[in-house]
Amino acid sequence: MTYSYQILPPTELSDSTIQTILRLWQVAEWKGMDTETFRKFFSMSEFHLLMDAGEDNLQCIARINRAFTLKIEEERYTFAELVGLVAAERGKGHGKTLMRQICHNLRERDIEAIGFCSNALRPFYEECGVTILRDRAHYIYEQADARWIPSEDDDILDLNLAPENATRLRALNEHNVAYFVA
Numbered sequence: 730m731t732y733s734y735q736i737l738p739p740t741e742l743s744d745s746t747i748q749t750i751l752r753l754w755q756v757a758e759w760k761g762m763d764t765e766t767f768r769k770f771f772s773m774s775e776f777h778l779l780m781d782a783g784e785d786n787l788q789c790i791a792r793i794n795r796a797f798t799l800k801i802e803e804e805r806y807t808f809a810e811l812v813g814l815v816a817a818e819r820g821k822g823h824g825k826t827l828m829r830q831i832c833h834n835l836r837e838r839d840i841e842a843i844g845f846c847s848n849a850l851r852p853f854y855e856e857c858g859v860t861i862l863r864d865r866a867h868y869i870y871e872q873a874d875a876r877w878i879p880s881e882d883d884d885i886l887d888l889n890l891a892p893e894n895a896t897r898l899r900a901l902n903e904h905n906v907a908y909f910v911a
């Protein structure tokens with residue numbers, strides 16, 4: 730089987746692709762979201778798709794949020810953030826194929842990007858050739874109900890970081906935390 734890799738803004742996703750993505754994501758609050766709402770809600774994102782060439786089957790999807798900002802020691806750093814990576818069928822190499830394409834594409838476009846994962850998924854990202862900043866995600870705080878709480882993820886994924894920003898994120902610890910501000 731040959732595949733095609735596509736990058737689309739939400740405005741170019743068809744109704745049926747949007748419904749397939751929502752089904753794969755299984756996020757309760759987004760279930761049943763209509764096309765117009767989806768396009769507005771994800772207007773700051775681009776969608777990376779692995780499709781069967783010739784057919785229109787979506788095999789794997791990921792979203793790149795272009796507006797992810799962290800505040801570290803009063804300075805703001807904006808990265809692209811990988812989220813919503815899901816394979817339609819697990820264990821067929823689609824996740825790895827899409828991740829490798831995405832990392833290559835981010836490097837080509839010189840886009841600094843990060844992602845997050847639980848330690849259970851380290852072996853997968855290692856297989857994809859991603860540099861893993863182990864146990865650094867705990868030091869990224871998010872706002873929830875007017876309180877700052879640590880991220881539930883374990884690792885930060887360095888998908889394409891400038892060396893100084895990789896060093897900055899690697900240096901996060903209990904005395905030097907980052908705040909997710911947008």
Ligand SMILES: CC(C)(COP(=O)(O)OP(=O)(O)OC[C@H]1O[C@@H](n2cnc3c(N)ncnc32)[C@H](O)[C@@H]1OP(=O)(O)O)[C@@H](O)C(=O)NCCC(=O)NCCS
Nearest residue numbers: 814815816819820821822823824825845846849852853856
């Ligand atoms: C994570 C996910 C995208 C991986 O996609 P996939 O197509 O099933 O993975 P692949 O077949 O490309 O696997 C590539 C390699 O990673 C390994 N791997 C895949 N999933 C793994 C897992 N959950 N834990 C450990 N290793 C894993 C495979 O063994 C494989 O190794 P191999 O090349 O030596 O055979 C997929 O399991 C999925 O959709 N999971 C649910 C959503 C999710 O957790 N997304 C990630 C959020 S950070």
